[in-house]
Amino acid sequence: MDLDRKLAILADAAKYDASCASSGTDRRDSVGGAGIGSTEGMGICHSYAPDGRCISLLKILLTNHCQYDCLYCVNRSSSNVARARFSVEEVVRLTLDFYRRNTIEGLFLSSGIIKSPDHTMEQVVRVAQTLREVHDFRGYIHLKTIPDASDELLRRAGRYADRLSINVEMPTEAGLKQLAPEKDTSAIHRSMGRLRLHIDEAREARASAGGSTGGSTGGLSVGSTVGSTGATTGTTTGEAPIRVIPGAAPRPARPPRFAPAGQSTQMIVGADDSDDRSILRSSAALYGRFRMRRVYYSAFSPIPDAARALPLKAPPLVREHRLYQADWLMRFYGFDHEEIVDDGTGLLRLDVDPKHAWALAHPERFPVDLNQAPRELLLRVPGLGVGSVDRLIAARRLRRVRAEDLRHMKLPLRRVLPFVIVDGHRPGAAPPAPTRASGAADAGTGTGVVGGVVAGAPTQLGLFG
Numbered sequence: 001m002d003l004d005r006k007l008a009i010l011a012d013a014a015k016y017d018a019s020c021a022s023s024g025t026d027r028r029d030s031v032g033g034a035g036i037g038s039t040e041g042m043g044i045c046h047s048y049a050p051d052g053r054c055i056s057l058l059k060i061l062l063t064n065h066c067q068y069d070c071l072y073c074v075n076r077s078s079s080n081v082a083r084a085r086f087s088v089e090e091v092v093r094l095t096l097d098f099y100r101r102n103t104i105e106g107l108f109l110s111s112g113i114i115k116s117p118d119h120t121m122e123q124v125v126r127v128a129q130t131l132r133e134v135h136d137f138r139g140y141i142h143l144k145t146i147p148d149a150s151d152e153l154l155r156r157a158g159r160y161a162d163r164l165s166i167n168v169e170m171p172t173e174a175g176l177k178q179l180a181p182e183k184d185t186s187a188i189h190r191s192m193g194r195l196r197l198h199i200d201e202a203r204e205a206r207a208s209a210g211g212s213t214g215g216s217t218g219g220l221s222v223g224s225t226v227g228s229t230g231a232t233t234g235t236t237t238g239e240a241p242i243r244v245i246p247g248a249a250p251r252p253a254r255p256p257r258f259a260p261a262g263q264s265t266q267m268i269v270g271a272d273d274s275d276d277r278s279i280l281r282s283s284a285a286l287y288g289r290f291r292m293r294r295v296y297y298s299a300f301s302p303i304p305d306a307a308r309a310l311p312l313k314a315p316p317l318v319r320e321h322r323l324y325q326a327d328w329l330m331r332f333y334g335f336d337h338e339e340i341v342d343d344g345t346g347l348l349r350l351d352v353d354p355k356h357a358w359a360l361a362h363p364e365r366f367p368v369d370l371n372q373a374p375r376e377l378l379l380r381v382p383g384l385g386v387g388s389v390d391r392l393i394a395a396r397r398l399r400r401v402r403a404e405d406l407r408h409m410k411l412p413l414r415r416v417l418p419f420v421i422v423d424g425h426r427p428g429a430a431p432p433a434p435t436r437a438s439g440a441a442d443a444g445t446g447t448g449v450v451g452g453v454v455a456g457a458p459t460q461l462g463l464f465g
């Protein structure tokens with residue numbers, strides 16, 4: 001099979017993985033030559049680097065052969081799909097070729113399980129090792145790790161990858177047993193725990209190594225031998241090698257990095273009957289126990305020849321979107337997972353975003369006085385993000401904030417004003433619920449706003465009067 005065909009099969013097979021994805025859109029499809037800039041095709045996806053940059057990654061599987069039979073997966077052993085397998089050298093060559101053509105800035109590599117978890121993981125690690133050590137590749141590498149792989153392989157993976165991830169797959173252990181009986185929640189958690197340990201150890205070791213300023217002998221390892229020119233390095237105890245700049249005090253090399261962009265995981269939403277409350281509970285546990293950088297939510301998409309245990313329809317994409325918003329509230333806004341979904345259904349509202357829904361369900365907490373409220377309370381006001389809360393707090397140190405100031409701060413007034421008191425504004429009746437399913441940042445009407453800050457729904461002016 002030629003490389004193009006393999007690429008078509010293995011890039012398509014990787015598109016279901018949301019751990020690095022430009023998901024959440026269905027509008028910009030340029031496949032078929034209509035327009036440019038598709039976010040729907042496969043092969044190259046957009047992801048965010050630890051410094052916040054959006055980067056393009058070559059997203060492929062090493063192989064879509066798999067000995068497991070996870071019911072929700074298009075690559076399961078019983079699936080009737082075209083199969084292919086890259087060699088390590090082919091993935092390395094493809095990555096370098098795409099990189100040199102400036103098409104990608106990194107690689108996202110996952111794989112079906114062949115022969116054994118260790119055999120598969122060994123191949124995945126060899127790709128990263130070859131790229132780093134043979135070709136001095138400095139781009140971003142995200143490796144999907146196999147839960148049952150040995151600790152030694154996880155350690156090697158972390159040396160070469162920027163980010164590692166292990167899919168938790170289902171929100172609950174029961175869901176995993178039902179849909180992926182060969183997988184084991186404890187093994188997944190064990191591997192996540194090991195990754196966390198290695199990440200923490202590497203950070204601490206690097207922080208303490210970086211902290212040693214060194215005097216005349218500071219930082220020199222016991223047993224090291226430095227030549228009279230100051231250029232010879234080495235240790236006699238097998239410790240970290242010594243790097244010496246002539247004329248400078250010698251210091252030990254910094255300990256190696258281990259997955260500096262941390263670990264992430266992915267959860268499939270809508271394949272089993274887990275509600276949003278249990279999904280968020282699982283996420284909160286994963287963030288707490290394993291210090292995940294991200295939990296990705298992937299709305300289940302029906303696959304060909306699906307098992308009967310699976311739903312026939314995909315869940316609404318907006319549910320995935322609401323889960324990401326709720327996840328954001330847990331990580332950056334001080335919300336506890338239990339309070340985000342607090343009605344009897346166990347599901348997030350689809351018609352309003354979770355923060356707005358929480359505010360509507362807790363009228364006793366509003367209106368919030370923008371000139372008095374502590375930061376934690378300001379963060380609960382719909383329409384106020386972390387950045388705008390910090391700007392508000394900075395502004396009120398100088399003088400009292402007035403209603404007109406909010407417009408100058410470019411806050412979404414229709415969302416904010418029904419929930420706040422500020423000089424020149426006091427809300428009237430109970431805040432209205434937005435009416436648009438999109439989350440309705442601005443669908444409220446009749447805010448009771450004074451001072452002419454908001455005077456009804458905006459209308460588009462005509463060009464000719």
Ligand code: SF4
Pocket residue numbers: 066067068069070073074075076077111112113180
């Ligand atoms: S182990 Fe991974 S690739 Fe294999 S069937 Fe399960 S989800 Fe699919």
